[in-house]
Amino acid sequence: MQGWILFFHDLEPGIPEVPEILRFREAAGQLGIALAIYKPQLFDLIVGGGHDDWSLRYDGLPVQRPDFVLCRTGAETDYSTLALLRQLERRGVRLINGATTIELVADKLHTMQKLARVGLPVPRTMLGRFPFDAALVERELGFPVIVKTLQGTRGAGVLKCEDRAQFEDLAGLLESARAQADFVLQHYIRASHGRDVRILVVGGRVVAAMERRSLTGGFKSNVSLGGIGTAYNPPPEMADIAIKAAAALDLDVTGIDILFDETGYRICEANSAPGFQGLERASGADLPAIILSWIRDTQDRAPGAPSARAEEGAIVDLVFAGRSRLDQLVDTSASYDRFAIAIGWRLIGAGLSALGHATLPRILIDRRGGRGRLLRGLYEDRAVPVQQLLEQDEQERTLISVLAVAVWAAIMPWLAGAEPMISGMLSLVALLFPATFLLTAPAGRARRLLQKPGAEA
Template identity: 65%
Template sequence: MRGWILFQHELDPAIPEVPEVFRFQEAAGELGIELHVLQPHRFELVVGTVGDWVMKYHGRPIEKPDFVICRTGAETDYFTLALLRHFERRGVRLVNGPATIETVSDKLHTLQTLNRAGLPIPRTMLGTFPIDVDLVERELGFPVIVKTLKGTRGAGVLKCEDRSQFEDLAGLLESAEAKADFILQHYVRASHGRDVRVLVVGGRVIAAMERRSLTGGFKSNVSLGGVGVAYNPPPEMAELAVQAADVLELDITGIDILFDEDGYRICEANSAPGFQGLERATGLDVPGAILEWVISTQVAALERKPAPAESTALADMVFGGRTGLRAISDRNAEFRPFASAVGVRMVAAGIGCLVQGTFPQMLVDRRSPTGIGLRSLFERRAKVDLGGLNDRVQERTLMIVLAVAIWAAVLPWLAGAEPLLSGVLSVLSLAFPALFLLTSPAGRFRGGSSARRRGSGR
């Protein structure tokens, strides 16, 4: 395979993003991928030429790549977007595409898109001149976060502690006639000095780290002196990150999530997420994981037959599509018969899945709705090692602890010890599984309680 990385700067190691570009080249070499780093503004973009692919770089013809990874992020300008659209129309696979990069480069547009999908975000206002301080205080309160619409690595973000400080900033901006576009955000106190960067690749969480400020400030960015530690996101947080990536149509993204009193809120999304701190915290080869995903999905991308989403595949398999599910609801005006009809179909689908998995291949109809649906789900399976983030190891450990605890609880009785002593030893033994659950890094109890609190608040 042959690919390109679009990067707007010279490869000067002093530029913070350059070591990450080198990491991509290193991982590509190990995977046998020919990967070139090219600057967007050195292309000659001519529309209306004859043929499917006529492109020049530095005045010389350049061969069509199999894929392009854009690492321009928030610095993506109009020329780069135009170039990406040109590649897209010429059938080049883009990771990520121009439309979603343009959306994510604008922080307000990103939040508007997420809010429209019903995902939780901090309450946000667009800054206007003259600044109405009373409106800001009424809608957002103080402290308030002030951000530029475009920015990265924590730049262009500050906190005004009170009304007086905010008035000073507003007066400074107006006196300097700095009519810059900016947004104002409600300050999420529960997440002061910490957040979680969740890396999503191909619709899956492959790594996460909690970022913490070491100075007591509200910014937690590793690039600003914060520290990153490996983090196993609770299911609710992981699902929120995946939903954000799906809504924004990002193949690769870093979703920044804040801790809220009632759960979590999405702070930002990044189309070219930095990963140096993430690699140090988790030990994951991030470029290798990304390129492995590109390789594993390249055929489907070239055939322009993207794998269906899990929810769509399940709906097809169980109900014959979403129209089939709607037909069930149309035929059953009351909840109980509707629930029964859904349950029957789910049981039937479960039996079909067991048949697919246990019967000899010659007796299984691979083209049945169940067979097609299962294969759609199977082909979307993870292509990277997610052992550090899923619960399989924890579940296995819990089963071992539980089995040993039960045996230890029964043993005193079998040995004929005194009832009081046997009872105390049994209680102590059975406390170990409870201790495992309460101290689990996946946050089983915490995640469940936050979900219940959120549900009760709706």
């Protein structure tokens, strides 16, 4: 099996990404994969002229067609690299990741637009344009506010303006310098100050994660800027967000950065060529071997096969409450028979739920709940991602329903004229249900129910 890595630079020690390229080369040798490292700017592209066969030259010499190409140019990807990737894709070469995807992810605003369109949680974001309107920024995003260049990597090109005066100073400086870069402005997630989670998704599965923390008290947590990374086991809701983000952006291999807020999580950004030195140290996993093994094991799939449709993801949500829970079911099943039984019961449960939504009186069906929204989304041919089947508003409605039934069950024995001791015992048992609902998993349910909807992070 032959593969290429596209990388802009010479393999010199002073370049931060070089150790990762060398790790790929080491892992490829152990897996028996011939891996060549090429600079995309040295390829000659010829289109048309009746040449339908493979005809590509590198630094003036012909090169053989690879089985796959792993692009490690990230946010620095330029037009010539995208042109090369499109040419390779047209010739049937498998790309990890593709040209369209890399171009999308390199643009932070486009990434946020794509994620928001499918309902995934992102910080409130707006495009910065000259002259900056500080009043509009204060009204829409508030202060502090995060200022980012549209393209950047390893935390470069990211600033925090603490207040309106500081923002106006920065805007004036950029305008006077006639800055050519484009900027995005984002709401500052206070609960995630100096802290986030990097999740590595490979082939639609979470393979490693680390929590990153700043050691200086600053708001940036990047390991490349002196932050510290520790192994992290993401909760199912966080893992589902990362998996759905990778699917929405059509990323085969990606690092998804997740911020904490007081009501859940938000996607900070996605990376098409994620750095993994800190993640590998934190997790202890051989990440290049994991990535290359996945490429090798899935190489027989049809070239250019599209990613799973959003509707398929919604069905996974409907039946299994998220892709990460399905993966967890696969990993924890001791045998194929147990796995098949577990799948069968979940399919039966989802089927009965769907039949209930169709046949029971509307007053008995919560059509705004997780299953109701998913079914309605499938019917209307649009994806409705659900972070949790019991979200905050659904928990509140469920609690009200449980309370009403419990109160009615508590007074029924007294109305029926039962013995006082029996009536008291039955009433106590009935009232235990709402108490149990509040005190059991998911943790913090009672606290979240008492919070005001839409509380700021």
